[in-house]
Amino acid sequence: MSTGAPEGTVTDLGSAERVHRRDGSAVLRVSEAEAFELAGDPDNPDDERMILNMGPSHPSTHGVLRLMLEMEGETVLRTKPVIGYLHTGMEKTGENLSYLQGPTNVTRMDYAAPLFSELAFSLATEKLLGIEVPPRATWIRMLMCELNRVASHLLFQATNGMDLGAVSMMIYGWREREEVLRFFEKVTGLRMNHNYIRPGGVAADLPDGWQDDVRRLLDLIPPRLDEYDTLLTGQPIFRERLQGVGVMTPAEALALSATGPILRSTGYAWDLRRDEPYLAYDQVDFDVLVGTYGDSFDRFAIRLNETRESLRIVEQILDQMPSGDYRTQDKKVTPPPRARIDDSMEALIHHFKIFTEGFHVPEGEVYVAVESPRGELGCYLVSDGGPNPYRMHIRGPSFVNLQTLPHLMEGGLIADAVAVISSVDPIMGEVDR
Amino acid sequence: MTTVPETSSFGQRVLYPLPDQLFATVSDLRDEGFLTAVDVTAVDYLVHPGRTDLPADVSPERFEVVVSLHAHQNHERVRLRVQVPVDDPVVPSLFDLFPGTEAMEREVFDLFGIMFDGHPDMTRILLPEEWEGHPLRKDVDTGRIPVQFREAPVQR
Amino acid sequence: MRRLPILGDVSRVADDGLEGLEHNFVTARIEDLVKWSRARSCWPATFGLACCAIEMMATGAAHYDLARYGMEVFRASPRQADLMIVAGRVSQKMAPILRQIYDQMMEPKWVISMGVCASSGGMFNNYAIVQGVDQVVPVDVYAPGCPPGPETLMHAILTLHESIRTGELTRRREANDGGAAIHVEAPPPDDTTEQPVQLGSR
Numbered sequence: 001m002s003t004g005a006p007e008g009t010v011t012d013l014g015s016a017e018r019v020h021r022r023d024g025s026a027v028l029r030v031s032e033a034e035a036f037e038l039a040g041d042p043d044n045p046d047d048e049r050m051i052l053n054m055g056p057s058h059p060s061t062h063g064v065l066r067l068m069l070e071m072e073g074e075t076v077l078r079t080k081p082v083i084g085y086l087h088t089g090m091e092k093t094g095e096n097l098s099y100l101q102g103p104t105n106v107t108r109m110d111y112a113a114p115l116f117s118e119l120a121f122s123l124a125t126e127k128l129l130g131i132e133v134p135p136r137a138t139w140i141r142m143l144m145c146e147l148n149r150v151a152s153h154l155l156f157q158a159t160n161g162m163d164l165g166a167v168s169m170m171i172y173g174w175r176e177r178e179e180v181l182r183f184f185e186k187v188t189g190l191r192m193n194h195n196y197i198r199p200g201g202v203a204a205d206l207p208d209g210w211q212d213d214v215r216r217l218l219d220l221i222p223p224r225l226d227e228y229d230t231l232l233t234g235q236p237i238f239r240e241r242l243q244g245v246g247v248m249t250p251a252e253a254l255a256l257s258a259t260g261p262i263l264r265s266t267g268y269a270w271d272l273r274r275d276e277p278y279l280a281y282d283q284v285d286f287d288v289l290v291g292t293y294g295d296s297f298d299r300f301a302i303r304l305n306e307t308r309e310s311l312r313i314v315e316q317i318l319d320q321m322p323s324g325d326y327r328t329q330d331k332k333v334t335p336p337p338r339a340r341i342d343d344s345m346e347a348l349i350h351h352f353k354i355f356t357e358g359f360h361v362p363e364g365e366v367y368v369a370v371e372s373p374r375g376e377l378g379c380y381l382v383s384d385g386g387p388n389p390y391r392m393h394i395r396g397p398s399f400v401n402l403q404t405l406p407h408l409m410e411g412g413l414i415a416d417a418v419a420v421i422s423s424v425d426p427i428m429g430e431v432d433r
Numbered sequence: 434m435t436t437v438p439e440t441s442s443f444g445q446r447v448l449y450p451l452p453d454q455l456f457a458t459v460s461d462l463r464d465e466g467f468l469t470a471v472d473v474t475a476v477d478y479l480v481h482p483g484r485t486d487l488p489a490d491v492s493p494e495r496f497e498v499v500v501s502l503h504a505h506q507n508h509e510r511v512r513l514r515v516q517v518p519v520d521d522p523v524v525p526s527l528f529d530l531f532p533g534t535e536a537m538e539r540e541v542f543d544l545f546g547i548m549f550d551g552h553p554d555m556t557r558i559l560l561p562e563e564w565e566g567h568p569l570r571k572d573v574d575t576g577r578i579p580v581q582f583r584e585a586p587v588q589r
Numbered sequence: 590m591r592r593l594p595i596l597g598d599v600s601r602v603a604d605d606g607l608e609g610l611e612h613n614f615v616t617a618r619i620e621d622l623v624k625w626s627r628a629r630s631c632w633p634a635t636f637g638l639a640c641c642a643i644e645m646m647a648t649g650a651a652h653y654d655l656a657r658y659g660m661e662v663f664r665a666s667p668r669q670a671d672l673m674i675v676a677g678r679v680s681q682k683m684a685p686i687l688r689q690i691y692d693q694m695m696e697p698k699w700v701i702s703m704g705v706c707a708s709s710g711g712m713f714n715n716y717a718i719v720q721g722v723d724q725v726v727p728v729d730v731y732a733p734g735c736p737p738g739p740e741t742l743m744h745a746i747l748t749l750h751e752s753i754r755t756g757e758l759t760r761r762r763e764a765n766d767g768g769a770a771i772h773v774e775a776p777p778p779d780d781t782t783e784q785p786v787q788l789g790s791r
Contacts, residue, residue: 027535029554056683057690059635059665063642064683084559085683086639089717091544092568092575104712111640127443155643174650181647192640192736254468257533270505363485366443367501367512369471380474380499384481395472395501403536429639432559432680560717561682568716576716 026406028070028078048073054417056085062159062421063428067405074413079406083399086432094392098358099125102389104195106379109394110430111192113152115144116372117394117430118197120379123278124368125199128361128383131333135280136324137201142279143214143317144187144196145370146310150221151180152373153307156425157228160300163422164241172228176221183213200334201327214318218311225307233301242297246408246420249294256407257400260375261306262424265291265298272371284316296423303373303425333359358387374398374425396430438488446511449491455515456525459500463530467502467511470531473538474499475517475545479571495519496547500527517547526551544569620756627671627697628753630659631746634670636690638677641704644736645676653739658746667693672749673726674742678706679719691726699758701745702728705735729758 028051055066064085070078094105106121107114119141126133158173181191187206188194196203232238248258250268263270271288273281286309291298327334335354336347353359363385369378375397382391401424408420437450437458450458459470476497478484484493494516502511517524526549527534538549539558546567548555557564566573617625637645649655649663664670667690679687691700702722705711708731710720722728729752732745752758 027553057636057686059663064638084557084561085680085686086678087559087680087682087717088678088713089568089575089715090713092717093713093715096575108640108712111643158646170646171651174647174652178647178650178652191738192643255532257470257531259469275505276508364442365476365486365499367445367472367510376471378472378501380472380501382476390481391476393472393474395474399536399540400533403533564681574716575714577714578710578720580714 026078026410028068028080028406030068030080049077052414056082062426065402065421065426065428065431067417067421069409069414069417071414074415076409076412076414076417079409079417081402081405083402083428083431086428088429088433090433091392091394094389096388098387099199099361099389100354100358102392103198104193106392106394107193107195108429109396109433110372110374110377110398110427112155112427113148113373114193115141115148115197116370116377117379118195119145119279120368120370120377120394121381121392122197122199123370124366124379124381125361127366127368128364128381129199129333129359130362131200131328131330133201133328134325135322137326137328138279139317139321140202140206140326141197142281142284143206143314143321144184144202145279146313146317147180147183147217149310149373150307150314151177151184153303153310154180156303156373157232157300160422160425161232163418164238166232166235166238169228169232172224172231176224179217179220183210183217186210186213198327200330201325203327205326211318214314218315218318221311222308225304229304233304239297241415241419242295242300242423244293244295244297245412245416246296246423247294248404248408252407253294253404256403258375258404260371260373260397260401261299261302262375262401262404264289265302266294267292272369272376276369278368278370283320284313286310286313296419299423299425306373360385360387361389369395372397374427374430375401377430394430394433396433398424398426398428398430399433402426402431438491440486440488442486442512446509448511448513449488450513450515452515452517452524455498455500455513456527456530458513459502459527459530462502462511466504466506467509468505469503470527470534470537471501471503471510472499473501473527473534473541475541475547475569477545477569477571491516496522496545498524498541498547522547523550525549528552543567546570624754624756624759628750631672631699631750631753632662632664632670633660633672633674634667634690634694635663635665636673636675636687638675638679638683639706641676641707641736644739645674645703645742648739648742653743655743655746658743658750660746667691668695670694671697672699672701674701674703675707675722675726675728676703678704678711678713679722679725680717681719684719684725687722688725697759699729699749699753700726701730701732701742701749703732703742703745704737705733708733711735 049070049072052069052071054069056064066082066085068080068082069076090105090109094102097105102121103118106117109117154173154177158170161169184194185191188196248266250266253263253266253268267290269288269290274288289302289305291302331350335351340347341351361383363383365382367378367380369376377397378395380393381389384390405424409417437448437454440447448458476499477495478497479495487493496517496519498515498517500513515524524547526538528551536558538552539556541547542549542555543557543559544567647653649661655661673691673694702708706713706718707722710718719725730745730749732741734741
């Protein structure tokens, strides 16, 4: 593992052309009818080509992902990922919801790390509004997001282990996740899909005694991570299944617009928290984990150690959390405290307007990106001056990262296909939206 | 280097190439160091009250294809907004420059009906293959089913 | 004195004769035994779609253990499963597959609709989501929540187990012909079914 500056000499995009030529051989682009025709000649005993359909209801495809694998024997030649089985029309729904209701919609896209989607949406809205959130709100957001990253990576380790056969990892991974979710329930009221990070700040302040809860998590999780390290990292079968499987080079990853642990596993050190800091990431100390071989084992190791880095950030937040307001005081954006509604007519009117019609956001368009556990999560927001977004588009990292699947699986065995999907860690809610 | 109108939005460069200029502009930007295509999406401005942020020499059309590029070395982002008329919704595909735009362009075709010339597989990606219509267009309804409660006097 | 490890001293069992029947044997009707065992070992099929799937996995994990109800074996093959927990939103593309999986399950089979998206379409009342999986498969228990916490899901499961154990579900199933025979009637042609396009309406 090493940290490094972004590669300064990637001007040679010859590999992009290579990827393009590889595209002709790695991505299967046929319709269903054509796929029937493509199967090998049944009379020729040497032709073992066939098209195998994996999913969408499959225990190892991480949700409703369907893969059409063109195979020769056990070797995967070309792949066609078929998505859309979870298409929810969230971007269309988002145009009918106010900006305050927006986080409830986007939070259900990446349901393993919901606070990041809320964060991207809220940051975009705040940019259009031109308001500043108070420092405490920023630091609370950072705390919750880093804990969410921990929960998401624990989920990855659990499902990764199960997909490779280490079924006990599935049970272990949820152990600490429950603890983190318990903290989330205490703060936000919900275990998942929190709707906590809203334009203007956060929904509620941290409850009393939160430092003890976070301190407890910080004492509990690192030794358990060491346990998982001991259980998995040195285990020969685990290594055999992951090392050298699904290799990617940095130029390929950049050309395919991959971000997150996939890009970092190739050796390219790019992390939006460090390179384009948002919230208060420039005031905390953390390392960016980078792989060497670009294989699935690197991706596993990166996520394991990113969990440790996130806990390191959480510890610093614990020490540096400022006091103050947890949301902006701008009355047009923030609903008033419930107690004031009894006293002040103006507060009542503001409350009514914000929750029925919604606050108006000035016209404009903006793109904001955050670093989610899966990569660059961006929100492109177009406003027409009204109370609802005119167009809300979320750039889901899993949607783009899924394009790397055919290239990672090419030439591998079908058992490796499962390992590769698991190491890409797609969340289909974000892929299909 | 083709010169296209340029503005700035919240600190980011925004360029406005015509559909014929798109490929050349993106190619030039890629040579400048914008090595990653972050996002390709589209917006339907049918019921927008009027865009005030367009420069004077850009004539607004109904659709806009928005391409976001990213240069890691200078930490710079650029956004390209291409005006696409509704009667000829074709835009050159960026697949040859950035293979990562394949899925994004398919999504734009699926939800808006904008075709990308030169794309290797211009088919629907999110909706079923036999779906008719392009849901994210503004003249297509959300498809809300009215929900009626037994005791409710009025239909919502 | 013959001792069996768990039962203890059994040396007098043979000596009790017919009187031993009272305190050495359990008798029940076969139907009750069958219902009892069906309820206690109901194997779910993996049909986790979205966020609810994460909560379903959390219910199966160590903290909210489903194994204490005999349900930790999530079968990948629907032929080996009794229960389908539809966990998550069902899109238009997924609906035929949902029906296909349901049809592949062997009788007796049950369906729990987990979460509001599966029960009624949830917050997504739009073109892409089937407004309730009971449009596609017959549902026995609905579990509300977005997502329902593990405790809600367990309550739904226990409700289902209770209905299985008392035989209520089997009775209902026989009464309406298995429920799988869903009759769809085309709505009468009507001028008012054309909804005007309302842009910007909530």
